[in-house]
Amino acid sequence: MARKDKTPRYCPAWYVQAAEGMIRNNTSLKQSALDLGIQLDPDEVLVIERRKEFQEILRGEANKYYAAVANDPTRTKSTVLGKLVVQAELLHAQGDYDKAAIVLEKVAKIEGWTGADQNVNVFAGLTARDIQEARDRISAEVKIAQA
Numbered sequence: 001m002a003r004k005d006k007t008p009r010y011c012p013a014w015y016v017q018a019a020e021g022m023i024r025n026n027t028s029l030k031q032s033a034l035d036l037g038i039q040l041d042p043d044e045v046l047v048i049e050r051r052k053e054f055q056e057i058l059r060g061e062a063n064k065y066y067a068a069v070a071n072d073p074t075r076t077k078s079t080v081l082g083k084l085v086v087q088a089e090l091l092h093a094q095g096d097y098d099k100a101a102i103v104l105e106k107v108a109k110i111e112g113w114t115g116a117d118q119n120v121n122v123f124a125g126l127t128a129r130d131i132q133e134a135r136d137r138i139s140a141e142v143k144i145a146q147a
Helices: 014-025 029-035 042-050 052-070 077-093 097-111 128-146
Strands: none
Touching: 014 029, 014 052, 029 042, 042 052, 077 097
């Protein structure tokens, strides 16, 4: 009897492990399978990579990985800044001075050293009425002092 299109196909359990390895280590299916001790010839790799079930597993593992990275409680502003500074230093050591300067400029923006955020508002919390009253009071004191 012919298989229906909607009938699920069998997927070996190592597909999930291979997909996870591909995402976490940024490797190919062949390398990830070798890491698991599974030998695949190039034709098998192509067939597996094209399988709808494998692509769904791979997409699911990618989503799990990215969700874990996004929800990592140890990732803070400081860790991001530290990583950017290290990247800038690596770029500088490679001679990519322009790229290193761009990264350092981004660090400065995150720190609030540059951009519109560097303006200090000395009138923070004061209303127009408060400013007018202070102006009138100072004007009156100046008139008294001049007399």
